[in-house]
Amino acid sequence: MTVETKLPYDKEYIEQFSKDRNEPEWMRVLRFQALEQAEVLEMPKPDKTKITRWNFSNFKHEYTTGFAITSIEDLPQEIQEYFDEENVPANLLIQRNHSVAYATLSKELQEKGVIFTDIFTALQNHSELVEKYFMKDAVSVDQNKLTALHAALFNGGAFLYVPKNVEIADPLQVIFWQEDPELALVNHVIVVADENSKLTYVENYISNNDEQETVANIITEVFALDNATISFGAVDNFAAGTTSYVNRRGIAYRNATIDWALGQMNDGNTVSENITHLIGDGSTSKANAVSVGRGKQIQNFTASIDQHGKATDGFILQRGVMKESATMIFNAIGKIEHGGTKANSEQESRVLMLSPDARGDANPILLIDEDDVTAGHAASVGRVDPLQMYYLMSRGLTTEEAERLIIHGFLAPVVDQLPIESVKNQLKQVIERKVN
Amino acid sequence: MAGSVLEIKNLHVSIEDKEILKGVNLTIKGGEFHAVMGPNGTGKSTLASAIMGHPKYEVTEGSITLDGEDVLEMEVDERARAGLFLAMQYPSEISGVTTSDFLRSAINARREEGDGIPLMKFIKELDNDLDLLEIDQNMATRYLNEGFSGGEKKRNEILQLLQIKPNIAILDEIDSGLDIDALKIVSKGINKMRSESFGCLMITHYQRLLNYITPDYVHVMMQGRVVKSGGPELAKRLEDEGYEWIKAELGIEDTEESVEQNA
Numbered sequence: 001m002t003v004e005t006k007l008p009y010d011k012e013y014i015e016q017f018s019k020d021r022n023e024p025e026w027m028r029v030l031r032f033q034a035l036e037q038a039e040v041l042e043m044p045k046p047d048k049t050k051i052t053r054w055n056f057s058n059f060k061h062e063y064t065t066g067f068a069i070t071s072i073e074d075l076p077q078e079i080q081e082y083f084d085e086e087n088v089p090a091n092l093l094i095q096r097n098h099s100v101a102y103a104t105l106s107k108e109l110q111e112k113g114v115i116f117t118d119i120f121t122a123l124q125n126h127s128e129l130v131e132k133y134f135m136k137d138a139v140s141v142d143q144n145k146l147t148a149l150h151a152a153l154f155n156g157g158a159f160l161y162v163p164k165n166v167e168i169a170d171p172l173q174v175i176f177w178q179e180d181p182e183l184a185l186v187n188h189v190i191v192v193a194d195e196n197s198k199l200t201y202v203e204n205y206i207s208n209n210d211e212q213e214t215v216a217n218i219i220t221e222v223f224a225l226d227n228a229t230i231s232f233g234a235v236d237n238f239a240a241g242t243t244s245y246v247n248r249r250g251i252a253y254r255n256a257t258i259d260w261a262l263g264q265m266n267d268g269n270t271v272s273e274n275i276t277h278l279i280g281d282g283s284t285s286k287a288n289a290v291s292v293g294r295g296k297q298i299q300n301f302t303a304s305i306d307q308h309g310k311a312t313d314g315f316i317l318q319r320g321v322m323k324e325s326a327t328m329i330f331n332a333i334g335k336i337e338h339g340g341t342k343a344n345s346e347q348e349s350r351v352l353m354l355s356p357d358a359r360g361d362a363n364p365i366l367l368i369d370e371d372d373v374t375a376g377h378a379a380s381v382g383r384v385d386p387l388q389m390y391y392l393m394s395r396g397l398t399t400e401e402a403e404r405l406i407i408h409g410f411l412a413p414v415v416d417q418l419p420i421e422s423v424k425n426q427l428k429q430v431i432e433r434k435v436n
Numbered sequence: 437m438a439g440s441v442l443e444i445k446n447l448h449v450s451i452e453d454k455e456i457l458k459g460v461n462l463t464i465k466g467g468e469f470h471a472v473m474g475p476n477g478t479g480k481s482t483l484a485s486a487i488m489g490h491p492k493y494e495v496t497e498g499s500i501t502l503d504g505e506d507v508l509e510m511e512v513d514e515r516a517r518a519g520l521f522l523a524m525q526y527p528s529e530i531s532g533v534t535t536s537d538f539l540r541s542a543i544n545a546r547r548e549e550g551d552g553i554p555l556m557k558f559i560k561e562l563d564n565d566l567d568l569l570e571i572d573q574n575m576a577t578r579y580l581n582e583g584f585s586g587g588e589k590k591r592n593e594i595l596q597l598l599q600i601k602p603n604i605a606i607l608d609e610i611d612s613g614l615d616i617d618a619l620k621i622v623s624k625g626i627n628k629m630r631s632e633s634f635g636c637l638m639i640t641h642y643q644r645l646l647n648y649i650t651p652d653y654v655h656v657m658m659q660g661r662v663v664k665s666g667g668p669e670l671a672k673r674l675e676d677e678g679y680e681w682i683k684a685e686l687g688i689e690d691t692e693e694s695v696e697q698n699a
Contacts, residue, residue, distance in 0.1 A: 386491050391528035392538075394488050395600060396516035396545035405541060409532025409579070 034151030059184035066096025119157030157188035181209035193228035224256035254280030293326030439466010448497035458660035474657035519603030623648030643675035
């Protein structure tokens with residue numbers, strides 16, 4: 001079987017789609033160009049995973065609204081759990097299907113010039129600012145067929161801009177809720193921390209389509225300008241019917257920091273890449289990612305930190321647990337470019353397999369083109385240690401409970417990195433649900 | 437309840453097809469403290485591991501019962517919930533799981549579902565026991581045994597003993613690697629358990645542990661069997677005279693079958 005090359009949506013459709021959203025001219029043009037590129041570009045080729053037979057073409061794309069909500073209590077219980085009950089975030093955006101169902105941004109932040117809105121509103125109100133960052137320096141349209149398709153068809157997303165010298169203590173949170181089970185989410189997120197600013201952003205993806213097949217094509221572009229600090233958290237939780245392509249890209253300029261804490265909890269086949277470019281001297285990044293695979297799920301994760309500047313620091317930490325006949329590949333790539341003197345690149349990827357049918361691989365890759373650097377890597381794929389089980393069970397814990405503790409402990413170094421307590425707890429619950 | 441009875445009869449145990457225990461008989465009742473002593477490689481730790489159900493040890497003959505129930509038919513966790521406890525010589529390190537989370541799970545494992553120990557009660561009792569064992573409060577939030585020194589691991593085992601409150605405890609060389617001050621503290625913890633409903637089997641090389649915890653019975657193991665039993669005075673004589681006199685008395689000769697002590 002070959003790749004489905006015929007695209008399900010044509011230029012005419014895209015023109016109408018763009019017009020209905022009142023998009024600026026540059027975006028319409030970009031969509032058309034991207035559509036043409038999508039026809040000829042190749043699919044991405046993740047290392048050690050064949051995705052040619054995955055469903056990337058069967059989906060419903062039409063812009064679909066979801067009912068607005070007036071209060072958090074109108075949300076289903078599983079989404080409410082993303083919040084502290086008595087402490088609804090002051091800065092929250094909820095996208096239901098493709099439209100905004102709920103949006104708040106504190107007055108203080110509005111007055112400071114913080115922009116936190118859905119992507120279509122941003123395109124109308126801050127067209128130039130969006131244009132400056134949209135698929136230019138981070139993810140390029142022509143990276144592969146899916147990125148081009150993304151640019152042509154993106155139908156949701158968020159835009160966050162924090163001006164110079166503004167430091168935000170409270171997190172900014174977005175929930176992308178795919179209520180319609182057949183709906184594709186082609187979602188574009190841009191996060192910009194201008195010079196000397198500081199922000200914490202968390203995004204959650206949720207769907208419930210166990211039976212219906214659809215596609216998620218997610219691109220997130222994150223920019224930390226000079227001396228800016230970004231703490232980025234995510235819990236991806238698409239249901240089994242969704243095939244996901246996730247591309248999260250960060251660019252850190254001089255003395256900037258981008259720290260990622262990603263809970264990759266999708267139940268469907270997933271290709272996810274998280275690449276950070278440390279452009280500026282003294283920039284740093286920690287890429288923390290955790291995942292649980294179950295059923296016949298196939299997942300491929302790449303975490304890469306590409307260090308261009310001098311005295312940069314990159315640390316990749318990935319942990320995955322697999323059960324049943326799930327397959328999981330972790331690629332960790334630490335790259336130090338020529339001229340990146342005094343750079344430090346560290347990485348650790350560990351996979352724990354709970355069943356004999358699970359398949360896992362952790363590939364440590366160091367690509368170093370400079371002498372005056374330090375680097376290290378660790379990778380392992382293993383099973384639960386029977387002596388640990390014996391020890392825990394000798395205190396009365398059942399097999400299930402002992403295994404549960406070992407799994408949570410195994411994932412804890414990453415889970416604990418999530419920047420919002422309520423989201424951390426939510427991730428723990430999702431993990432609990434997936435491993436039991 | 438007056439306490440449990442652990443009864444070991446004619447126990448034969450092999451590891452990787454090598455027979456280590458060759459017919460051990462021992463009965464431990466609530467209220468009694470027993471010490472098992474003996475030279476290296478005579479099967480003392482094997483006895484402890486076999487009672488708890490270590491996956492590497494195979495019982496080939498004999499029986500172990502707890503209050504008449506067949507222990508050998510039970511899984512490791514069932515043995516624990518039935519009231520057995522083993523303070524291990526080499527406890528596992530469990531990364532990412534805090535000592536206090538683990539302790540709470542272990543305590544609740546012995547309680548009815550939905551009747552977990554109230555948080556405040558748990559914290560209070562934990563604080564008391566940490567104080568008693570002179571353990572730094574922050575151990576509760578450290579990952580279980582990870583990066584613990586040898587002495588900290590031993591104290592942690594006794595902390596678990598105090599928290600879990602089993603009916604019968606086996607202490608496998610709880611004194612090894614402890615300096616005299618630590619030994620006194622650990623002994624204090626063990627002595628706190630003394631009651632009519634608690635029975636204890638201490639496995640040790642050295643008599644010095646018994647200076648702090650007086651046993652009611654002392655057993656000497658050699659070549660996979662209990663060869664001599666007596667009161668505290670037996671331990672004293674072993675300390676003074678070593679094991680040779682027993683060998684001579686019983687006509688035991690060293691054989692190639694003596695194996696290295698197994699963890």
